[in-house]
Amino acid sequence: MAEPKARLRVFRGTEEAGDFQTYDVETYPGMVVLDAIHDIQAKQSPDLAVRWNCKAGRCGSCSAEINGKPRLLCMTRMSAFPEGEPITVTPMRAFPIIKDLVTDVSWNFEMAKKIPPFKPRPRDADGHWRMQQMDIDRIQEFRKCIECFLCQDVCHVVRDHQKKEVFSGPRFLIHLATLDMHPLDTLDRRDMIKKDFGVGYCNITKCCTEVCPEHITITDNGIIPLKERVADDHYDPVRWLLRKFTGNPRPNKVPAQPTEAGKTADVSGTHRVDGGHGNKGKA
Template sequence: MATQNAPGGTGKAGTTRNFKVWRGDESGGDLTDYQVQVNEGEVVLDVIHRLQATEAPDLACRWNCKAGKCGSCSMEINGMPRLGCMTRMSTFDENETVTITPLRTFPIIRDLVTDVSFNYEKARETPAFAPPEELKPGEYRMQQVDVERSQEFRKCIECFLCQNTCHVVRDHEENKESFSGPRYFIRAAELDMHPLDAKTDRKEYAQASQGLGYCNITKCCTEVCPEHIKITDNAIIPMKERVVDRRYDPVVWLGSKIFRRGKQNEAAQAQTPRDPDELGSVHSHAGASHEPEAEVGAERGVHWARQVPHPTAPPLDSRGRLAISEFTFDKAAAPSPFGDDVTFPLPAEGLNYSHPDQPRDKD
């Protein structure tokens, strides 16, 4: 039998390796020592299956696709959150004891299985995609550049390794109520970048209700992502910047004073609100439409039964740059098209997964 040239080389067929696997349930448990045969090219999940077939038939472990696409076999291997099916045994030294434990952030059910329902609760709280009312299913059109902006975030397999490694909830259980975690920050960023999403206050919702301010961008979530999504650089940091740019940026504040935007806003707000049906076409502030009547109508809120603000692209000059008015406008973002009488998080029965034109039950 040939010997290995280096600790990180391919494993030898039939080599017996040392493992420590956490066994127990919600009442407690401990690490148990095992010696398991490891063959060349195998992954940690293969070892767990062999262990179940030989020494520990009652060992509980989640798995499904064994191809790194379902996210079921999330666990901690030598203290690092990883997928069991994507962690090759050849990455460990031949004499190294491999320690396998469940995800630490979530409650233990049994052995390597944890209760990850926290993540699904946060998913239900996140407002769904809100398409413009005037578009029918099949009529959605997007530029390829807009598709590419958010396509990266659609690669998420919901393994929840990023949620597990985030120290905001990993080390502080009390933060779970007010913190959604990196998985749902990229969801908010994806919808905020979506040109057909009529809900224009995604960033404000992320700050106020998802706990975006808790994140101090240590990039630990990015490091453990098996899909190599740049969670911190491409989602969390841009969302943080969008939250603060118009509220706290001194340049924006100075620009608003120079261009007297504050007085124009006060004049618009002082006007008597009119019926939304009389306002004609209403545009979101994201499109830099500063018409007083449209602004009054938008601030009153628009429900699905009425007219929804049209998402429009920012006005660009011939060089593809934003107009100066976009940098000096002193409103953080447009109000929600859902209206002021809707509070978030929405209950499960209130989530709008269907198109508004589809039949609904009437009271």
């Protein structure tokens, strides 16, 4: 008995020129789209370029768009699509195409370098730090980010309006929210969040939350509270007076300065300047 087949329309080309090629692949139970791409590489087009690494939804390398929706190739089952209908696989549209399904995501790593790293207050007299569990629970979900950049890809400010020079995108607003909400951190990054990372450009459409493979509630739990905190500091009349007379509306925080690209090092151990994944897997 012949194995059932699926038809894939895969983008082939570069930033300058490209087109779709159609491939038929044999399917099997549990098959994911990345398996189908590997089948095409092995049997039909060995020069098909795709970035991948763990094939377990942990590295964030195999990000692409499937039928127009940003997804991880390794976490998208072939059985999720209607039989007989072609599955269209394209590179992330928000970033320049290197070849086929591989995009240049280096802008994200450059943006990461601009974030001043975690700077904790001194330890207590007994050598320990003490925090409330509720404060830890609030930021714990943000640390699940695998930096797949699907939220960056779907964000219309980055994708459609190309505001990369003034807007960091949801991934880095979440990282900034993690730092701002951390009970031990001593740096005040809110001026930078407003001016350099462009939090005001986000109009909370929640599309980033919808595509997150780690199910992080990016908008409601991260970006909206961050926008509220920035608005309090810059537009609350009492804080405005504090800023007017002291230069800092939050005296317990030291105003942060933009870091020099390439020279940041996060002592928290949760954020590397290369985004945490080095070369982002195999291409």
